[in-house]
Amino acid sequence: MISESAEEALEKIWVFQEDHPDNPLSPKIKSFNPEVIKELEDLKFIQQEEGEFKLTSEGMEEAKNVIRRHRLAEKLLHDILGLSGEDMETAACNFEHIMEGGVEESICNLLSHPDKCPHGKPIPPCECRTQGGHRHGHGHHQCDCTAGVKTIIDKTVLPLNKMDKGETGEIVYIKSSKRDNLQKILAMGVLPGRKIEIIQTYPSYVFQMEHTQMAVDKDIAESIYVGSGSN
DSSP states (O other): OOOOHHHHHHHHHHHHHHHOSSSOOOHHHTTTTTHHHHEEEETSSSSTTTTTEEEEHHHHHHHHHHHHHHHHHHHHHHHTTOOOHHHHHHHHHHHHHOHHHHHHHHHHHHHTTSSSEEEEOOOOOOOHHHHSOOOEEETTTSSSSSGTTOOOGGOOOGGGGGOOOTOOHHHHHHHHEOOOHHHHHTTTTTTOOOOEEEEEEEEEEEEEETTTEEEOHHHTTTTTTEEEOOO
8 A cells, every 4th residue: 555655756757857847856855755766666656676676567656546546636626616826736636645545546537537737738548438438529538448437327316405315426526506515525535436325314414425414405406416336
């Protein structure tokens, strides 16, 4: 399990390579905390040759994944919550660490597979985009995986307020014309791809997401669409 500090170091390495493609990486890596350097070495993400550090192929892949999550987080926070500048950057640094697996793919799908972050820097493509994904929209690729939605054919999709106590499912998408509602939902970490269980439906809607219980009113519950059924 990689630490957040090591992930941030890999992110800095990736950005350094983008901005200075002809410069050696070793001085940049040597500027990191010794504990972070040791962790990256133990994980086989960097190696030392003749006193100089280099990024391994495994390290390059992990750095790509880290930067992808960070830039997707920036795009989500910018486009949905309207954040920018330092507020967006700080929130993205925290947000990226919960964007794993199906959550990351679902957010990518929610954003229509963006190519660039709000700063105009490229977002590394997901595997399904690099393995023959179809063109979609204005130059974007559309994944065949539907990013965690599992296709509507084998899932019943309902707004959270239509579900019964004890039902479980996976958040498929968020839909609301009210920016305030979207801000509240995303601030709670309620994201496509996350699993939930309905605990209570009256007087408020209470659901469990991992180890946390959350309560929302009907207006918010109507905006959260959950898929349940066979996989």
